[in-house]
Every structure is written in structure tokens, then in C-alpha cells.
Amino acid sequence: MLLLIDAGNTRIKWALAEDGAAPGVWIASGAVAHADLNHLPASWAQHGVKRALVSNVAGSKLRDQLQLMIPTTAISWFASTAQxxxxxxxxxxxxxxxxxxxxxxxxxxxxxxxxxxxxxxxxxxxxxxxxxxxxxxxxxxxxxxxxxxxxxxxxxxxxxxxxxxxxxxxxxxxxxxxxxxxxxxxxxxxxxxxxxxxxxxxxxxxxxxxxxxxxxxxxxxxxxxxxxxxxxxxxxxxxxxxxxxxxxxx
Ligand SMILES: Nc1ncnc2c1ncn2[C@@H]1O[C@H](COP(=O)(O)OP(=O)(O)O)[C@@H](O)[C@H]1O
Ligand SMILES: CC(C)(COP(=O)(O)O)[C@@H](O)C(=O)NCCC(=O)O
Ligand SMILES: [K+]
CATH class of the missing domain: 3.30.420.40 (ATPase, nucleotide binding domain)
Structure with missing residues (x-):
């Protein structure tokens, strides 16, 4: 299972996708305000998350908090590149x-x-x-x-x-x-x-x-x-x- 995260400056949006699913085909998704960050692990538990891909524009503190909450060490932090x-x-x-x-x-x-x-x-x-x-x-x-x-x-x-x-x-x-x-x-x-x-x-x-x-x-x-x-x-x-x-x- 792949966990996708869009951490913005107001809310954290997420989705869970099975391997090979087409873009946007998710088995679960949600959004929380920064203040409710602690609710996230419960949403992700028991889904067998194997890897995560995260876009974060909300700073290093949030990045550190997310890193601790994401139920896998296989985390890719998405970055803008030339191509x-x-x-x-x-x-x-x-x-x-x-x-x-x-x-x-x-x-x-x-x-x-x-x-x-x-x-x-x-x-x-x-x-x-x-x-x-x-x-x-x-x-x-x-x-x-x-x-x-x-x-x-x-x-x-x-x-x-x-x-x-x-x-x-x-x-x-x-x-x-x-x-x-x-x-x-x-x-x-x-x-x-x-x-x-x-x-x-x-x-x-x-x-x-x-x-x-x-x-x-x-x-x-x-x-x-x-x-x-x-x-x-x-x-x-x-x-x-x-x-x-x-x-x-x-
Ligand atoms: N339930 C909601 N909670 C927070 N913001 C909301 C909600 N519904 C609409 N909004 C509007 O959406 C904006 C946040 O949108 P979002 O796409 O989550 O932002 P970001 O990616 O910057 O975190 C708020 O500034 C507000 O105008
Ligand atoms: C413009 C943004 C603040 C938008 O963030 P958001 O409203 O989605 O939280 C973010 O994309 C950002 O920090 N950009 C870096 C500067 C740039 O894109 O040029
Ligand atoms: K934006």
C-alpha cells in the first residue's frame, strides 16, 4: 500500500493507493488541520503501508512530525526538479x-x-x-x-x-x-x-x-x-x- 501526503500550510491531505492503481484511484483519503495532526496515525494503521510519497511545503517541524507518524521508513520527500x-x-x-x-x-x-x-x-x-x-x-x-x-x-x-x-x-x-x-x-x-x-x-x-x-x-x-x-x-x-x-x- 502506498501512502500519498500533501502537507499544505493549513491542512494535511492524504490518500492510500493499492500497488498499480491508476492516479486518483484510492481506497481511502482524508484531510486534517495542522492542529489535528495526531489523528492521522489511526487513519493509516492496519492498511499495511509499505511506502509513502510526501509533498510538504509547511516547514521542517511538520516534516519531522510526519516522519514520526508515517508507518513505514520508506518515505520519499517529493521535490521540484528540472525534469x-x-x-x-x-x-x-x-x-x-x-x-x-x-x-x-x-x-x-x-x-x-x-x-x-x-x-x-x-x-x-x-x-x-x-x-x-x-x-x-x-x-x-x-x-x-x-x-x-x-x-x-x-x-x-x-x-x-x-x-x-x-x-x-x-x-x-x-x-x-x-x-x-x-x-x-x-x-x-x-x-x-x-x-x-x-x-x-x-x-x-x-x-x-x-x-x-x-x-x-x-x-x-x-x-x-x-x-x-x-x-x-x-x-x-x-x-x-x-x-x-x-x-x-x-
Ligand atoms: N474544512 C476546511 N478546513 C480548512 N480550510 C478550508 C475548509 N474548507 C475550505 N477551506 C478553505 O481552504 C483553504 C485551505 O485549503 P487547502 O487546500 O487545504 O490549503 P493548504 O494546501 O494551503 O493547506 C482555507 O484557507 C480555506 O479558505
Ligand atoms: C506558494 C505556496 C506557499 C503554496 O502553499 P499552500 O497554499 O498550498 O500551503 C508553496 O507552494 C510554496 O511555499 N512555494 C515556494 C515558492 C514558490 O513556489 O516559488
Ligand atoms: K496553494
């Missing part, structure tokens, strides 16, 4: 690219091969990256995620409240504070994705991450666009099915 699984990484310093972004790009390409792709991962930060039809990771954008945008307004102003991301956005211009904040933050997120798609001449766009459920429905795009759960885990899984596991620090 992997048919994708070339055009980041100036390939290892500087967040390994979750590289994994998400690989996942998007596995789901939509030979497309000019935009992959947006809407988590703590929102990352919006471009992959060419011939498999070059071109680079992208990093902006505060939806939750961070809303929280920063509430924390740094006297009169603005914290708004719940799940609230329904009314059509047209907002006539009250909560809707105006929601409209502004969602428009910033969706606008950046739409702008990236136009800049790249994208033929497909994949939106993932904890806030995708709010941002995805707001997008106005003339191309194939879809919300995909756990694109980082799909990308990690795709590297195992197409090439041997890499073992290098993230």
Missing part, C-alpha cells in the same frame, strides 16, 4: 518551485494531456500555474488565498468584519459590507485565474484546493474548466505510476 515524468520545469531555480505546485502541474497534465493548461490551487495561498501543451511548466502566480484575503481585511481595518467564505454571492454590485468583501475577494481570485488563462491562451483550466468550491463556480471562462479534488495527490500518484519514486528533500 520529471515528461515535464520540464522552466523555473529559473527549479528547486525553488513549491513541490506542491510541481505535483499539481503533473496531476493536471495527467488528467488533461497535450493541453495548454492553467492549474489553480486555491489553498492558504492561491497558486496559478501554466503548463504548455508539450509539457513545460512555464511558471505562474502566487497570491494570498481566499481565507487569507478575507482575514487580512478584518485584522487590519477598524470597520470590516471577518466574512464566511461559504456565503452566497449576490449578482451585481454589493449593497452591504459583508457582500462587498466577499465580492472583492472572490473577484480577485477568479480574475487572476481568468487573466492567467488569457495570457497563456489556455485550452483547459483545473481548479483545486480547499477554496476551489467557492472560486470555481465564479469563474467565467470560454474554455474547459473543472474543479478537481486533491490535484497535488493525483500528481504525486502519477509520478509513481510513470517512473520510480524519487528520494530527495523538499
Amino acid at each position: 520529471l515524468a515528461g515535464m520540464r520545469n522552466a523555473y529559473r531555480n527549479p528547486s525553488q518551485l513549491g513541490c506542491d505546485r510541481f505535483a499539481a502541474a503533473l496531476g493536471a497534465r495527467a488528467l488533461a494531456p497535450r493541453q495548454a493548461l492553467i492549474v489553480a490551487t486555491c489553498g492558504t495561498a492561491t497558486t496559478i500555474d501554466a503548463v504548455s501543451a508539450d509539457g513545460v511548466f512555464l511558471g505562474g502566480m502566487i497570491l494570498p488565498g481566499l481565507g487569507l484575503m478575507a482575514t487580512s481585511l478584518a485584522r487590519n481595518t477598524a470597520q470590516l468584519p471577518e466574512v464566511a467564505p461559504g456565503a452566497t454571492l449576490p449578482a451585481g454590485f454589493a449593497d452591504n459590507t459583508a457582500d462587498a468583501i466577499l465580492s472583492g475577494c472572490l473577484s480577485a481570485q477568479a480574475g487572476a485565474i481568468e487573466r492567467a488563462c488569457a495570457l497563456h491562451g489556455a485550452t483547459a483550466c483545473i481548479v483545486s484546493g480547499g477554496a476551489a468550491q467557492y472560486i470555481g463556480p465564479v469563474l467565467r471562462l470560454p474554455i474547459d474548466h473543472r474543479i478537481v479534488d486533491n490535484i497535488v495527490l493525483i500528481g504525486l500518484h502519477s509520478t509513481v505510476t510513470s517512473s520510480p519514486l524519487q528520494d530527495s528533500p523538499c
Whole structure:
């Protein structure tokens, strides 16, 4: 059994895959906030985990905690490299690219091969990256995620409240504070994705991450666009099915 982990700055997402399973075909999966990390070992016990592949962008302390919890010593820490699984990484310093972004790009390409792709991962930060039809990771954008945008307004102003991301956005211009904040933050997120798609001449766009459920429905795009759960885990899984596991620090 293979354990896949996407450790982000807000939550740890994981999935368990049987040997030889196609990318995204999992027998179990879940997500926990950092504060609930201790719940993870119980989810993984009794599954006979033989190896683990981990993307971690949340720092060395979390890496050390995960290392102690993962029920195998065969752990591969995924890293961004100049070339992997048919994708070339055009980041100036390939290892500087967040390994979750590289994994998400690989996942998007596995789901939509030979497309000019935009992959947006809407988590703590929102990352919006471009992959060419011939498999070059071109680079992208990093902006505060939806939750961070809303929280920063509430924390740094006297009169603005914290708004719940799940609230329904009314059509047209907002006539009250909560809707105006929601409209502004969602428009910033969706606008950046739409702008990236136009800049790249994208033929497909994949939106993932904890806030995708709010941002995805707001997008106005003339191309194939879809919300995909756990694109980082799909990308990690795709590297195992197409090439041997890499073992290098993230
Ligand atoms: N149940 C949830 N718990 C935490 N964040 C959530 C949840 N549902 C949606 N979100 C939104 O998703 C974001 C976290 O998404 P996630 O993809 O897990 O981020 P990361 O990869 O940075 O850990 C939060 O900032 C918040 O806006
Ligand atoms: C941009 C990120 C913070 C996103 O992290 P997340 O929101 O998924 O927790 C992460 O990919 C990262 O730390 N990247 C390193 C810098 C870069 O990609 O250029
Ligand atoms: K992200």
C-alpha cells in the first residue's frame, strides 16, 4: 500500500493507493488541520503501508512530525526538479518551485494531456500555474488565498468584519459590507485565474484546493474548466505510476 501526503500550510491531505492503481484511484483519503495532526496515525494503521510519497511545503517541524507518524521508513520527500515524468520545469531555480505546485502541474497534465493548461490551487495561498501543451511548466502566480484575503481585511481595518467564505454571492454590485468583501475577494481570485488563462491562451483550466468550491463556480471562462479534488495527490500518484519514486528533500 502506498501512502500519498500533501502537507499544505493549513491542512494535511492524504490518500492510500493499492500497488498499480491508476492516479486518483484510492481506497481511502482524508484531510486534517495542522492542529489535528495526531489523528492521522489511526487513519493509516492496519492498511499495511509499505511506502509513502510526501509533498510538504509547511516547514521542517511538520516534516519531522510526519516522519514520526508515517508507518513505514520508506518515505520519499517529493521535490521540484528540472525534469520529471515528461515535464520540464522552466523555473529559473527549479528547486525553488513549491513541490506542491510541481505535483499539481503533473496531476493536471495527467488528467488533461497535450493541453495548454492553467492549474489553480486555491489553498492558504492561491497558486496559478501554466503548463504548455508539450509539457513545460512555464511558471505562474502566487497570491494570498481566499481565507487569507478575507482575514487580512478584518485584522487590519477598524470597520470590516471577518466574512464566511461559504456565503452566497449576490449578482451585481454589493449593497452591504459583508457582500462587498466577499465580492472583492472572490473577484480577485477568479480574475487572476481568468487573466492567467488569457495570457497563456489556455485550452483547459483545473481548479483545486480547499477554496476551489467557492472560486470555481465564479469563474467565467470560454474554455474547459473543472474543479478537481486533491490535484497535488493525483500528481504525486502519477509520478509513481510513470517512473520510480524519487528520494530527495523538499
Ligand atoms: N474544512 C476546511 N478546513 C480548512 N480550510 C478550508 C475548509 N474548507 C475550505 N477551506 C478553505 O481552504 C483553504 C485551505 O485549503 P487547502 O487546500 O487545504 O490549503 P493548504 O494546501 O494551503 O493547506 C482555507 O484557507 C480555506 O479558505
Ligand atoms: C506558494 C505556496 C506557499 C503554496 O502553499 P499552500 O497554499 O498550498 O500551503 C508553496 O507552494 C510554496 O511555499 N512555494 C515556494 C515558492 C514558490 O513556489 O516559488
Ligand atoms: K496553494
